[in-house]
Amino acid sequence: xxxxxxDGILVGAIVSLGAIGLTMVMHMLRFxxxxxAELLSIGAYSALVFDALFAGILPSLANNIGPLSMTWALILxxxxxxxxxxxxxxxxxxxxxxxIREKGSELSMVFASFGVAMIIRNVLGLIFGLKSQLYSNxxxxxxxxxxxxxxxxxxxxVFVLLAALLIMLVLHFVLSRxxxxxxxxxxxxxxxxxxxxxxxxxxxxxxxxxxxxLLAAAAGVFYGLNNHINPVIGRDLVLPIFAATIVGGIGSxxxxxxxxxxxxxxxxxxxxxxxxxxxxxxxxxIILVLLLVRPHGLFxxxxx
Amino acid sequence: xxxxxxxxxLAIAVLGLNLQWGNTGLxxxxxxxxxxxxxxxxxLLGGTPQADHIGGFDLFYPLALIGGxxxxxxxxxxxxxxxxxxxxxxxxxxxxxxxxxFENVMRNAQxxxxxxKGLRGFTRPLEAWVNDGFIYNVLFxxxxxxxxxxxxxxxxxxxxxxxxxxxxxxxxxxxxxRSLGKNPGAIRLTAFITGSCxxxxxxxxxxxxxxxxxxxxxxPTLTFQLWAMLIVGGAGNNRGAIFGTFLIWGAWTxxxxxxxxxAPVEVQLYTGTMQFILIGLVIVGMLMWRPQGLLPERxxxxxxxxxxxx
Numbered sequence: 170x171x172x173x174x175x176d177g178i179l180v181g182a183i184v185s186l187g188a189i190g191l192t193m194v195m196h197m198l199r200f201x202x203x204x205x206a207e208l209l210s211i212g213a214y215s216a217l218v219f220d221a222l223f224a225g226i227l228p229s230l231a232n233n234i235g236p237l238s239m240t241w242a243l244i245l246x247x248x249x250x251x252x253x254x255x256x257x258x259x260x261x262x263x264x265x266x267x268x269i270r271e272k273g274s275e276l277s278m279v280f281a282s283f284g285v286a287m288i289i290r291n292v293l294g295l296i297f298g299l300k301s302q303l304y305s306n307x308x309x310x311x312x313x314x315x316x317x318x319x320x321x322x323x324x325x326x327v328f329v330l331l332a333a334l335l336i337m338l339v340l341h342f343v344l345s346r347x348x349x350x351x352x353x354x355x356x357x358x359x360x361x362x363x364x365x366x367x368x369x370x371x372x373x374x375x376x377x378x379x380x381x382x383l384l385a386a387a388a389g390v391f392y393g394l395n396n397h398i399n400p401v402i403g404r405d406l407v408l409p410i411f412a413a414t415i416v417g418g419i420g421s422x423x424x425x426x427x428x429x430x431x432x433x434x435x436x437x438x439x440x441x442x443x444x445x446x447x448x449x450x451x452x453x454x455i456i457l458v459l460l461l462v463r464p465h466g467l468f469x470x471x472x473x
Numbered sequence: 474x475x476x477x478x479x480x481x482x483l484a485i486a487v488l489g490l491n492l493q494w495g496n497t498g499l500x501x502x503x504x505x506x507x508x509x510x511x512x513x514x515x516x517l518l519g520g521t522p523q524a525d526h527i528g529g530f531d532l533f534y535p536l537a538l539i540g541g542x543x544x545x546x547x548x549x550x551x552x553x554x555x556x557x558x559x560x561x562x563x564x565x566x567x568x569x570x571x572x573x574x575f576e577n578v579m580r581n582a583q584x585x586x587x588x589x590k591g592l593r594g595f596t597r598p599l600e601a602w603v604n605d606g607f608i609y610n611v612l613f614x615x616x617x618x619x620x621x622x623x624x625x626x627x628x629x630x631x632x633x634x635x636x637x638x639x640x641x642x643x644x645x646x647x648x649x650x651r652s653l654g655k656n657p658g659a660i661r662l663t664a665f666i667t668g669s670c671x672x673x674x675x676x677x678x679x680x681x682x683x684x685x686x687x688x689x690x691x692x693p694t695l696t697f698q699l700w701a702m703l704i705v706g707g708a709g710n711n712r713g714a715i716f717g718t719f720l721i722w723g724a725w726t727x728x729x730x731x732x733x734x735x736a737p738v739e740v741q742l743y744t745g746t747m748q749f750i751l752i753g754l755v756i757v758g759m760l761m762w763r764p765q766g767l768l769p770e771r772x773x774x775x776x777x778x779x780x781x782x783x
Contacts, residue, residue: 195562199562200562201562201565201566203502203565203569265757265761268761269760269761269764272760272761272764273760273764275561275562276494276498276500276561277760277764279500279502279561279562279565280500280700280704280756280760281756281757281760281761283502283697283700283756284697284752284753284754284755284756284757284760285753285757286753287697287749287750287752287753287756288750288753288754288757290749291746291747291749291750291753292750294743294746295743295746295747295750299742299743299746404693407569408569408570408573411566411569411570412570415563415566419560419562444581446577446580446581447577447578447581449573449574449577450573450574450577450578452570453567453570453571453573453574454574456566456567456570457555457567457570460555460556460559460563460567461555464559464563
């Protein structure tokens with residue numbers, strides 16, 4: 170019970186990071202981006218490449234930090250991977266979504282996002298192989314925090330949770346204390362009015378994509394650290410991330426954070442009563458319940 | 474023969490999808506769930522009794538097929554009631570979730586669907602009576618083609634009818650349609666259910682053809698393939714839908730065959746991967762350069778005697 174809760178909080182932190190980016194993009198561009206979860210894969214894999222690179226150049230970086238399986242090389246790689254993923258997100262927007270938005274409807278963009286997701290997922294599979302990979306082959310043993318009720322926590326999990334919370338805090342300050350944050354909210358409220366006041370729409374949109382890429386890459390690395398990296402990370406996470414955005418209400422960053430934790434915890438708790446084979450279906454059940462009870466999400470506003 | 478049969482079955486499915494997306498503007502992200510509901514429904518109703526799971530009611534085959542289509546319709550009713558009045562992306566996400574969940578449940582619910590092993594114990598109708606594989610396949614193809622023509626005819630009639638005009642009116646401008654006293658919610662729901670029943674029918678035929686269905690048949694891949702067919706053919710155009718189906722299914726089969734034939738063994742492991750990249754490129758490329766498809770939707774002027782638009 171308490172073990173499921175703890176694991177759920179951790180999964181929730183990862184889902185939250187993914188959901189923040191998705192909810193921002195969905196709010197700003199008004200389409201359901203099914204390729205968002207693939208950004209997590211891009212992040213996870215590029216960190217894998219950078220990790221090997223850094224460990225090769227400076228072997229001393231490849232030592233574990235304290236009790237973690239995390240190395241300095243991996244932390245550096247994560248930062249680089251965040252850059253790569255942010256850049257990929259902007260490029261995907263520039264080459265695909267922007268052009269389709271100029272031509273067709275929001276619906277075409279949803280279709281296109283499925284196509285993009287498929288291309289990214291399978292190109293990654295082609296480059297890195299379909300097998301699962303790990304950042305570190307060392308086995309990190311979980312620490313028993315209490316035996317009755319049983320609770321095992323890996324040091325990595327604590328690190329991931331703290332890092333995720335730190336990233337969210339930084340984002341909160343960026344959004345609530347900077348001119349960029351104001352501009353962003355202005356654009357989300359009313360794009361044309363925001364343009365009249367001198368905000369460059371295309372720049373804000375590009376920045377939103379970068380932020381969502383940065384967060385997705387962090388989520389991808391954290392996911393890879395706790396599970397393993399394979400080309401279908403995106404496929405496995407797309408539904409939980411969507412569930413989190415819907416629970417939180419599209420457009421609400423706080424909602425996405427809370428939604429992520431709700432989805433993570435609920436998915437782990439559900440395994441106490443459901444056979445584990447059913448776990449991929451749990452996010453969908455959450456979506457259904459929410460649409461019945463509160464169709465616009467916890468913090469969302471009804472849109473016309 | 475084999476190719477034409479499958480392509481014709483898929484064409485029925487794409488026609489159903491066209492009613493939802495092309496004519497009504499509804500995004501169905503879980504095509505396979507409705508296709509699969511039809512497939513599982515038909516086999517459960519029409520199959521022989523099995524020891525390890527329910528079903529096997531041994532119904533008269535056409536009844537089983539209708540039952541399968543109805544199963545898809547019921548699923549569509551449930552999903553539609555929950556999501557059709559919301560923003561369009563909710564429908565996309567919910568239907569996508571339905572597909573994931575459907576596959577998941579079929580894989581795990583041993584007692585309902587035979588689990589990962591799939592459903593067996595179905596004898597194809599009249600197979601014992603015909604008693605010749607080739608003739609049977611010809612007969613089966615004939616039936617499928619007849620059903621395809623019926624579906625096509627039905628949908629063509631439907632979109633020329635006042636009902637079809639309502640669908641397009643809602644797709645183009647919901648507020649305007651509402652101001653004329655139409656009820657967009659109800660009309661969307663019926664269109665969604667009708668389209669899903671057609672998808673279910675195609676699923677039923679598909680399962681009948683193989684006399685077998687497993688979770689492997691209801692993977693999200695099929696959704697993408699069907700979309701690619703509709704996008705390439707031209708959303709909103711029934712002939713385009715059929716044309717696109719044959720084109721894409723031909724390309725899919727040909728690429729699979731040539732990779733298996735000519736590619737080195739170590740590459741063959743990645744056949745599916747490469748085919749998916751191609752399908753993804755086709756979808757994205759069409760949307761970017763020719764969003765109306767190869768055969769674009771024609772402007773239907775359904776009331777003769779009125780002045781032509783444009």
